[in-house]
Amino acid sequence: xxxxxxxxxxxxxxxxxxxxxxxxxxxxxxxxxxxxxxxxxxxxxxxxxxxxxxxxxxxxxxxxxxxxxxxxxxxxxxxxxxxxxxxxxxxxxxxxxxxxxxxxxxxxxxxxxxxxxxxxxxxxxxxxxxxxxxxxxxxxxxxxxxxxxxxxxxxxxxxxxxxxxxxxxxxxxxxxxxxxxxxxxxxxxxxxxxxxxxxxxxxxxxxxxxxxxxxxxxxxxxxxxxxxxxxxxxxxxxxxxxxxxxxxxxxxxxxxxxxxxxxxxxxxxxxxxxxxxxxxxxxxxxxxxxxxxxxxxxxxxxxxxxxxxxxxxxxxxxxxxxxxxxxxxxxxxxxxxxxxxxxxxxxxxxxxxxxxxxxxxxxxxxxxxxxxxxxxxxxxxxxxxxxxxxxxxxxxxxxxxxxxxxxxxxxxxxxxxx
Amino acid sequence: xxxxxxxxxxxxxxxxxxxxxxxxxxxxxxxxxxxxxxxxxxxxxxxxxxxxxxxxxxxxxxxxxxxxxxxxxxxxxxxxxxxxxxxxxxxxxxxxxxxxxxxxxxxxxxxxxxxxxxxxxxxxxxxxxxxxxxxxxxxxxxxxxxxxxxxxxxxxxxxxxxxxxxxxxxxxxxxxxxxxxxxxxxxxxxxxxxxxxxxxxxxxxxxxxxxxxxxxxxxxxxxxxxxxxxxxxxxxxxxxxxxxxxxxxxxxxxxxxxxxxxxxxxxxxxxxxxxxxxxxxxxxxxxxxxxxxxxxxxxxxxxxxxxxxxxxxxxxxxxxxxxxxxxxxxxxxxxxxxxxxxxxxxxxxxxxxxxxxxxxxxxxxxxxxxxxxxxxxxxxxxxxxxxxxxxxxxxxxxxxxxxxxxxxxxxxxxxxxx
Numbered sequence: 001x002x003x004x005x006x007x008x009x010x011x012x013x014x015x016x017x018x019x020x021x022x023x024x025x026x027x028x029x030x031x032x033x034x035x036x037x038x039x040x041x042x043x044x045x046x047x048x049x050x051x052x053x054x055x056x057x058x059x060x061x062x063x064x065x066x067x068x069x070x071x072x073x074x075x076x077x078x079x080x081x082x083x084x085x086x087x088x089x090x091x092x093x094x095x096x097x098x099x100x101x102x103x104x105x106x107x108x109x110x111x112x113x114x115x116x117x118x119x120x121x122x123x124x125x126x127x128x129x130x131x132x133x134x135x136x137x138x139x140x141x142x143x144x145x146x147x148x149x150x151x152x153x154x155x156x157x158x159x160x161x162x163x164x165x166x167x168x169x170x171x172x173x174x175x176x177x178x179x180x181x182x183x184x185x186x187x188x189x190x191x192x193x194x195x196x197x198x199x200x201x202x203x204x205x206x207x208x209x210x211x212x213x214x215x216x217x218x219x220x221x222x223x224x225x226x227x228x229x230x231x232x233x234x235x236x237x238x239x240x241x242x243x244x245x246x247x248x249x250x251x252x253x254x255x256x257x258x259x260x261x262x263x264x265x266x267x268x269x270x271x272x273x274x275x276x277x278x279x280x281x282x283x284x285x286x287x288x289x290x291x292x293x294x295x296x297x298x299x300x301x302x303x304x305x306x307x308x309x310x311x312x313x314x315x316x317x318x319x320x321x322x323x324x325x326x327x328x329x330x331x332x333x334x335x336x337x338x339x340x341x342x343x344x345x346x347x348x349x350x351x352x353x354x355x356x357x358x359x360x361x362x363x364x365x366x367x368x369x370x371x372x373x374x375x376x377x378x379x380x381x382x383x384x385x386x387x388x389x390x391x392x393x394x395x396x397x398x399x400x401x402x403x404x405x406x407x408x409x410x411x412x413x414x415x416x417x418x
Numbered sequence: 419x420x421x422x423x424x425x426x427x428x429x430x431x432x433x434x435x436x437x438x439x440x441x442x443x444x445x446x447x448x449x450x451x452x453x454x455x456x457x458x459x460x461x462x463x464x465x466x467x468x469x470x471x472x473x474x475x476x477x478x479x480x481x482x483x484x485x486x487x488x489x490x491x492x493x494x495x496x497x498x499x500x501x502x503x504x505x506x507x508x509x510x511x512x513x514x515x516x517x518x519x520x521x522x523x524x525x526x527x528x529x530x531x532x533x534x535x536x537x538x539x540x541x542x543x544x545x546x547x548x549x550x551x552x553x554x555x556x557x558x559x560x561x562x563x564x565x566x567x568x569x570x571x572x573x574x575x576x577x578x579x580x581x582x583x584x585x586x587x588x589x590x591x592x593x594x595x596x597x598x599x600x601x602x603x604x605x606x607x608x609x610x611x612x613x614x615x616x617x618x619x620x621x622x623x624x625x626x627x628x629x630x631x632x633x634x635x636x637x638x639x640x641x642x643x644x645x646x647x648x649x650x651x652x653x654x655x656x657x658x659x660x661x662x663x664x665x666x667x668x669x670x671x672x673x674x675x676x677x678x679x680x681x682x683x684x685x686x687x688x689x690x691x692x693x694x695x696x697x698x699x700x701x702x703x704x705x706x707x708x709x710x711x712x713x714x715x716x717x718x719x720x721x722x723x724x725x726x727x728x729x730x731x732x733x734x735x736x737x738x739x740x741x742x743x744x745x746x747x748x749x750x751x752x753x754x755x756x757x758x759x760x761x762x763x764x765x766x767x768x769x770x771x772x773x774x775x776x777x778x779x780x781x782x783x784x785x786x787x788x789x790x791x792x793x794x795x796x797x798x799x800x801x802x803x804x805x806x807x808x809x810x811x812x813x814x815x816x817x818x819x820x821x822x823x824x825x826x827x828x829x830x831x832x833x834x835x836x
Contacts, residue, residue: 020703024703128704129557129703129707130707131553131556134556135549138552138728139549139721144721268689268710271686271689284717285438285547285720285721285724286547286711286712286717286718286722287547287711287712287715287717287718288711289709289710289711289712290710291707291708291709291710292686292707292710293705293706293707294705294706294707297705299704299705300703303557303562303701303703304704306703307556314733314734315732316732
C-alpha cells in the first residue's frame with residue numbers, strides 16, 4: 001500500500017479564501033496537510049491565526065525546504081505568476097486559483113511542469129466548486145468529446161437572472177450583485193466577458209488540447225444586453241445567458257467562443273440561475289452530462305483548493321492528455337453563426353456582411369434582426385460591440401461551412417425569394 | 419516525474435459493456451492499457467475480437483502474473499465476488515461494475531483491500547457516467563456533507579417520466595422501457611427498488627462512512643405508484659421520482675432511505691428525466707451541487723470503467739476517508755416522515771400508527787391521506803407495501819424527533835383541533 005505524501009504548505013494570501021482554507025485544514029487532520037507559513041502583503045491587519053504564522057517575505061516560503069506545497073490564492077496575476085514559477089522551479093507542487101494568470105501564461109506553465117516534474121493544480125480557477133478540470137482530464141477521451149457549453153461566470157449570470165426573473169434593469173442588477181459580493185467593485189472583468197474567456201482559454205486545453213491566448217478567442221460580455229432583448233427572449237420563452245462554448249466540427253477543428261446566447265427553457269443551462277455555474281458536456285460514450293454548482297465565493301473556492309491539496313497527497317498531476325497523448329485540436333473559424341442583433345439605428349449595421357437575413361423588425365423602438373454571419377466577420381470587426389448594438393447568439397447550432405450554402409438556399413426558398 | 423503504470427488487463431465478460439471497452443482501449447493507445455485475455459462463459463458465440471484473446475478458464479487470467487488489472491463486467495454477482503476476491507488476493511488491481519456484489523460484500527471487500535493493498539474501483543456500479551463515487555471521495559469532507567439526494571435507477575425514472583409526460587400507464591411504460599433496453603426482462607430488481615438500494619448502500623459508505631447491508635435500509639420501488647397518485651402530483655405541479663436520500667441529523671446520525679417522492683418542479687431532481695440519473699449534494703463549503711448524466715447503458719458504463727482504468731495508472735485507490743479517517747456516521751431511525759398514502763379501502767390503513775394526519779381525502783375513488791409517521795413504523799411493518807397501497811414521501815423535509823412535538827401541536831392548531 002502506497003504511503004501518502006505528508007504535505008507542508010506555504011500559503012500565499014489570507015483573504016476570505018485563504019482564511020477559509022486555514023480553518024478547514026485545522027479541522028481536517030486526516031488530510032495530513034499543515035500550513036507552515038502564510039505570506040501576506042499587509043502585516044498590520046488583524047488576522048484570525050497565530051501571528052507567528054505570518055510573514056511578508058515570500059522567500060521565507062519559497063526557499064523553505066520543508067514546504068513541499070505552495071498554495072496561492074492572491075488577487076494579483078503578475079505576482080501569482082512569479083510565485084508559481086519560483087515554487088515549481090524550487091521543487092514544490094503548487095495549487096493556484098488565479099484564472100487570469102493561468103490563462104495568460106499557460107504555455108510557460110506547461111513547460112515548467114514538464115521540466116520540473118512538479119504538479120500544478122488549479123481546479124478553483126474555473127467554476128470553483130464544480131470539478132470541471134479534473135473531470136475533463138479523467139473522463140473524456142479526446143475523440144469522444146463532441147461539445148462543451150458552460151456558464152463560467154457567476155456575476156453575469158446573477159445579473160441576467162435578476163433582469164429576467166425580477167425585472168431589474170442592468171444597473172440595478174449590477175448594484176445588487178456588488179452588494180451581495182457576487183461582483184467586483186470594478187465589474188468590467190466580469191461584465192465584459194474577460195473573466196469568462198480567461199477560464200475558457202485553459203478549459204479548452206483540458207477539453208481539446210487547444211492552447212490559445214484569451215485575446216484570440218471570440219468573446220463578448222453582457223454589457224450591451226438591452227431590456228428589449230430580454231422582452232424578445234421572454235416572448236420566445238427563452239432566457240439569455242453568457243455561454244462559453246466549444247464544439248468539434250466535421251472538419252476536425254473546434255469552434256470556440258464566449259457570447260451571450262438565447263437559451264431554451266428546457267436547456268440544461270436555463271436551469272443555472274443566480275450566481276451558480278453549469279457545464280454541459282456531450283460525448284460519444286457518456287452522452288450528455290451536466291455539472292452544476294457554485295462558481296465563486298470564498299467557501300466554494302476553498303473547497304476546490306482543498307480538493308487539489310487532497311489530490312497532491314497521491315501525487316496527482318494534470319496529464320494534459322488531449323495535448324500530449326493525442327493530436328491536439330486546433331481552433332477553426334470556418335463556421336457561421338445565426339445571430340440576433342438589436343440596435344437603435346440601422347445605419348450602424350453592415351447588412352451586406354451577413355450571409356443572409358431571416359428576420360427584420362424595423363417597427364419597434366428598439367430594432368432588431370436575425371441573420372447568419374461568418375465567424376471571421378465577427379472576429380475581425382467590432383461594429384457589433386459599438387453604438388449600443390447588442391449581439392446575442394440564437395439557439396440555432398453552429399453552422400459549418402459545408403452546410404451554409406444549402407441552408408441559405410432553403411432559407412431563401414422559405415422566404416419566397418428563390 | 420512519476421512514471422505511469424503499464425496496465426495489462428484481464429477482462430471478464432464480453433457483453434455490450436465489455437466489447438465497448440475493448441473497442442475504446444484499442445482506439446486509445448495513450449492509456450497504455452492493453453487487454454491480454456478475455457474470459458467468457460460461452461465459447462461458441464461469435465465475437466468481434468481475435469479468437470486467441472478468449473478463454474473460458476478464469477485461472478488463465480487470475481493466475482497470469484503479467485496481468486496486473488482485472489476488469490469485471492459480468493452479470494452474476496456470486497461469480498463476480500469470487501473473481502474479485504481472487505484477483506485482489508493474487509496482487510491485482512480490480513475494476514468492477516457489479517453493484518449487487520459490492521453492496522452485499524462490502525465489508526469483506528474493504529478488508530481485502532486493506533490486507534492486500536490492492537485497489538478496487540467501481541465507479542460504473544452507481545450512476546454509470548456520473549463520477550459520483552470519485553467526487554464523494556475527493557470533494558466532500560465528512561463534516562461538511564449535509565445531505566445527498568439522488569436518482570440512481572434509470573429504468574424506474576424512465577417509467578415515471580413516461581407516466582407523467584406521455585400519460586402512459588405503468589405497464590405500457592414498463593414495456594416501452596424494456597423495448598428500448600432500459601429495463602431488464604425481469605424488471606423486479608429495478609422496479610421494486612432493489613437495484614437502487616444496492617447502489618445506495620455503498621454510496622452511503624463513500625458519503626458518510628456508513629456500512630450497512632441493503633436489506634437494513636428502508637426502501638421501496640415504484641411498483642405500487644398509482645395513476646391517481648400522478649394526478650394528485652400534477653395538481654400540485656409536482657412530479658414523482660424514486661429518490662435515494664441521506665441526510666445528516668442534528669443528533670449526529672444519518673437518516674437514509676430509498677422511496678418514491680413528490681418532487682417540486684424547481685427541484686433539481688425534477689430536471690432528471692427518462693433514463694438519466696442525477697445527484698444533488700448539499701455541503702457546507704461547496705454548497706449545492708448537481709451532477710446529471712446517463713446512469714445506465716453500455717457506453718456510459720464503459721466510459722466509467724475506462725475512467726477507473728485510467729485512474730489505476732496513477733495508483734489511485736479509494737481511501738474510504740469517511741470510514742477510516744473520520745469517526746464514521748451511523749444510521750439513525752429517530753425521525754419522522756410526512757407521507758402521502760393512497761389506498762382502495764381505509765381498513766387497510768392503520769391510522770392509529772400515524773403521529774397525526776393532516777389531510778384526508780375519502781371521497782375520491784382512489785382515497786388518500788397525508789400524515790406524519792415514524793421511520794421505525796415504516797421499517798418494522800409492511801402494511802404500506804400491501805393491498806395495493808401506495809406510499810410516497812411528500813416534499814416536506816425529514817422531521818427530527820426533537821421537532822416532532824412542536825410540529826404536531828402547530829399542525830393540530832391549524833386544523834382547529836387544539
